[in-house]
Amino acid sequence: MTQDDDPSGPAEHVRRAIELFLVDPAGMGGIWLRARPGPVRDAVLGWLAPLDPRRVPAQMDDATLDGGLDLAATLTTGRVVTGQGVLAGARPLIVATAERMESGVAARIGHAVDRGGPAVVLLDEGAAEDEAPPPGLIDRIALALPLDTMSYRDLVAPDPARVAAARKRLSHIETPPDLAEALVRIAASLGVASLRAPLRAMAAARALAALDGLAAPGEAQVAQAARLVYAHRAAPLPDEAPPDEAPPPDPTEPPPPGDDAGAGDPADDRVIDGVRTAMPEDLSRALAAMARSRARPSGAGGGERRRGGTRGRPLPSRPGAAGRGRVDVLATLRAAAPMQRMRARPEGGAIVAIRPDDIRLRRYETRADRLVILCVDASGSTALARLAEAKGLAETLLATAYESRDHVAVIAFRGQMAELALPPTRSLARAKARLAGLPAGGGTPLAAGLQAALDLIEQSRRRGMTPALVLFTDGRANIALDGTADRAQAGGDAERLARIIAAHRPAGAVVDTGRRQGRDMRALAQALGLPGVSLCRAGDGAGAVADAL
Amino acid sequence: MTAHVFPFSAIVGQEDMKRAMVLAAIDPSIGGVLAMGDRGTGKSTAVRALAGLLPPIRAVAGCPVASPRPGDCPEWAEIADTRVVSRPTPVVDLPLGASEDRVTGALDIERALTRGEKAFEPGLLARANRGFLYVDEVNLLEDHIVDLLLDVAQSGENVVEREGLSIRHPARFVLVGSGNPEEGELRPQLLDRFGLMVDIASPGDVETRVEVVKRRDAFERAPAAFVRDWAPEDRALRKRIVAARKALKSVEAGDAALRDCAELCIALGADGLRGELTLLRAARALAALEGAPAVDRSHIREVAPMALQHRLRRDPMDEAGSAARIARLIERVFGPVAAAAE
Structure with a gap:
């Protein structure tokens, strides 16, 4: 396939994006590449070779980022050996598993990008839809490419001669006076809030x-720039938008009438339509998925204790290799001290002879983030009044979660199915709004609710969070996992899932929202391995649940 | 990389944030500024711009804490150059994930291991003395670092007592924190430790947004000329700040x-x-x-x-x-x- 066959095809989109990056890596800041490892990703990364990129892991310590003493080399050679940090150079960085990047590393890379430091290529394997590289970094870089929709055969390589010629011309390209306005209007109409986006789009x-061998960008270039820079930033799903804002336009739908940007000149409108429609459907779907995915914010939470080498509360030091953590100098010297007479005085004037196995590393203990999953039975059998009480208790729990900086997710089940009413978040206002707006009525698909809770528990475990489950139900399951109204099967399904959940040993409680405490409830709580709390004694219900957490 | 700083006067809108920062610069005892709001609204630009706007400070050339007179330098600092020179107001970034060592300073490992000497390697707090300490995404910063920062910001002194070191040095700075509340809220007990707080949002109307983008683009393409164009306005504001400090x-x-x-x-x-x-x-x-x-x-x-x-x-x-x-x-x-x- 040549470039003329399908100017808007996915292959062309990828080729243009890579050429753009090769022409002006600093102006673009970077690329977010969502792709599974494989020949397509390798080929695209191979095209970046002229920039001499450097591959780095997502977890980097201070010395790797900013440079500093290379302890292992210093000790073996007896001379001070310092390394240059990856952020100091001009070579672009290819960051593997960028969706796992810690916010600290992301913040430092972000600053470097702001200062015009190295461009970054974020490799995101996109294993789960809700995983993504840190949002602060995504905001700072221009381009995003979903490669999983591509096949190797379709790839079109960039043209090195064209790129080389463009690099020479770049500094002479003029900026038309209305370029900024056109790109800002397009961004506004797509619900792209950040002001970094139009800046990147101008570049x-x-x-x-x-x-394209032009003296200045024309309409075609503006349209293409908008497509390349904005498509993955299009506003979040309507139900994720803050309540006081109108739902932002979906990139695949026509623009709402009376939109501010609609007042612009017709050329802008054509461009906006172009951004929305000119892309092949699978590509725009993939980009929309990238727009939706959100990385979790990090920080120390109320979850399980973890031991590690970088932060938290100090613990006694242990032997370890330099570079694997922070060296405890005193302990290291103490370990080396008894051996000094036997060891030859090192060359280079050092007084103490330290061997790599003398090194002692500091250890710290941190708490993992906790995710409190509120799984709410909104069925008809949990009468409306009770649901209101359950919501009240849940709000009290939210206040506690806020103080201990927990993440919260809400699952609601009613009718035939369960839904994740609120994906894990720390935004308490959203959690509260979501709870308040839960509709009620219908059957009790308890098994489906538990299934959803289990999925979330497994997901949070994979991310290193500690899940806790608070289940609000009357325990009267009457809808089976497959959606059939069969009380016996529903009970069996629920119990089976409860036992699987119990294997994860989450903290939490089962809150009985029924009028009378039933046998079903006791069995359910037992199967889950969680204490049962009755809503009848509403006063101490919150306290009991908080204790269970 | 550019050595030019975006001029403070050229920042479009964001009046609350600019006002809060100017007030904090006039009277550092106000206790810093917390700016919470959207991404890409020029929070870090404003901090850097303000520091660029302030008059240079007179400080001992070799002093790690920028002491105004040789006699004020901390004794642990082996100062090679005691000339008093003029330097720009320091702005120090405190990145997320910074270790406590890096913030407070720690034993100089290089010298300890190669020369067997016990020496103090100053941290970010030392560098921020008499200037600004800027923490982006302060809401994601680890609690023990935040506690430490607020303590030092309030006492004006950094005390390091560990690894056989006993070091203290002045650390008086204007703390500026920023963050996006969507990604996590600041612990309530920390909120009121900041003197001033402003909410910032990206401007809603297209005209303002266009102006922001145009100015930024102009700055990035020709920083020297851009800074020159705005120099008179920056100078006027600097005069007002200096006068206000005197009048305070x-x-x-x-x-x-x-x-x-x-x-x-x-x-x-x-x-x-x-x-x-x-x-x-x-x-x-x-x-x-x-x-x-x-x-x-x-x-x-x-x-x-x-x-x-x-x-x-x-x-x-x-x-x-x-x-x-x-x-x-x-x-x-x-x-x-x-x-x-x-």
């Missing part, structure tokens, strides 16, 4: 003009 | 002003006296900036939202904006705006 439009 | 001591805060501050804080149910003090200091800084001889009600009215909104005893679930609540309260306590001109 993209100029680089595209350079690639 | 002579600005009167009469009984009426103190009473106003107290009444407002009582009506709000703001805990402790910190709110009143900050309100008064901010109002005084504003009066100084405006060249007024004394603090009057209009100054208090103007700074009250940023001085008090984060001190409300608040329900974490409350969705109403705190700034709006304060505005309503001011109306109630002081009467409508027209009457404030008295």
Whole structure:
């Protein structure tokens, strides 16, 4: 396939994006590559070779990032050996498993990008839809490419001669006076809030003009720049938007009438339509998925204790290799001291002879983030009044979660199915709004609710969080996992899932929202391995649940 | 990489944030600024720009804490160069994930291992002395680092007692924190440790946004020329800040002003006296900036939202904006705006 066959095809989109990056890596800041490892990803990364990129892991310590003493080399050679940090160079960084990047590393890379430091290529394997590289970093870089929709055969390589010529021309490309306005209007109409996006799009439009051999970007370049820079930033799903804002336009739908940007000149409208429709459907779907995915914020939470080498409360030091953590100097010297007479005085004037096995590393204990899953039975059998009480208790729990900086998720089950009413978040206002708006009525698909809770528990475990489950139900399951109204099967399904959940040993409680305490409830709580709390004694219900957490 | 700093005067809009930062620069005892809001709204640009705008400080060339006179240098610092030179106001970034060692300073491992000497390697707090310490995404910063920062910011001194070191040095800086509340809220107990708090949003109207983007693009493409174009305005503002710093001591805060501050804080149910003090200091800084001889009600009215909104005893679930609540309260306590001109 040549570039002329399908100018808007996914292959062309990828080729243009890579050419753009090759022409102006600093202007673009970076690329977010969502792709599973494989030949497609390898080929695309191979195209970046002219920039001489450096591959780095997502977890880097201070010395790797900013440079500093290379302890192992210093000790073996007896001379001070310092390394240059990856952020100091101009070589672009290819960051593996960027969706796992810690916010500290992301913040430092972000600053470097702001200062015009190295561009970054974020490799995101996109294993789960709700995993993504840190949002602060995504905001700072121009491009995003979903590669999983591509097949190796379709790939079109960038043209090195065109790129080389464009690099030469780039500094002479003019900026039309209305370029900023056009790109800001398009961004506004797509619900792209950050002001970094139009800036990157301006740089993209100029680089595209350079690639196309023009003196300045024209309408085509503006449209393409908008598509390349904005598509993955299009506003979040309507139900995730803050309540006081109108739902932002879906990139695949026509623009709402009376939109502010609609007042712009017709050329802008054509461009906006272009961003929305000119892309092949699977590509725009993939980009929309990238827009939806959100990385979790990090920070120390109320979950399980963990031991590690970088932060938290100090513990006694242990032997370990330099570079694997922070060296405890006193303990290291103490370990080396008895051996000094036997060891030859090191060259280079050092007084103490330290061997690598003398090194002692500090250890710290931190608490993992905790995710409190509120799984709420909103069925008809949990009468409306009781549901209101359950919501009240849940709000009290939210206040506690806020103080201990927990994440909260809400699952609601009613009718035939369960839904994740609120994905894990720390935004308490959203959690509260979501709870308040839960509709009620219908059957009790307890098994489906438990299934959803189990999925979330497993997901949070994979991310290193500690899940806790608070289940609000009257225990009268009457809808089986497959959606049939069969009380016996429903009970069996629920119990089976409860036992699987119990194997994860979450903290939490089962809150009985029924009028009378039933046998079903006791059995359910037992199967889950969680204490049962009755809502009848509403006063101490919150306290009992809080204790259970 | 560019050595040029975006001019403060060229920042479009964001008046609250700019005002709060200028007031904090006039009177560092106000206790820093917390700016919470959207991404890409120029928070870090504003901090850097403000420091670039401030007059250079006179400091001992080799001093790690930028002491003004050779006699003030900490004794642990082996100072090679004792000339007093002029340097720009320091702005130090505290990155997320920074270790405690890096923040407070620690034993110099390099010298300990290669020369067997016990020496102190100063950290970020030392570098920030007499300048600004900027923490982006402060809401994601680890608690023990935040505690440490706020302690030092309040005492003005950094004390390191570990690994056989016993070191102290001055660490007086204006703490500026920023963050996006969508990604996690700041612990309530930390909120009121910041002097002023402002909410920032990316501008909603297209014209303002276009202007922001145009200026930024112009700056990035030709920084030297851009900075030159804005130099007169920056200079004028610098003059006002310098004059306000001088005038600060002579600005009167009469009984009426103190009473106003107290009444407002009582009506709000703001805990402790910190709110009143900050309100008064901010109002005084504003009066100084405006060249007024004394603090009057209009100054208090103007700074009250940023001085008090984060001190409300608040329900974490409350969705109403705190700034709006304060505005309503001011109306109630002081009467409508027209009457404030008295």
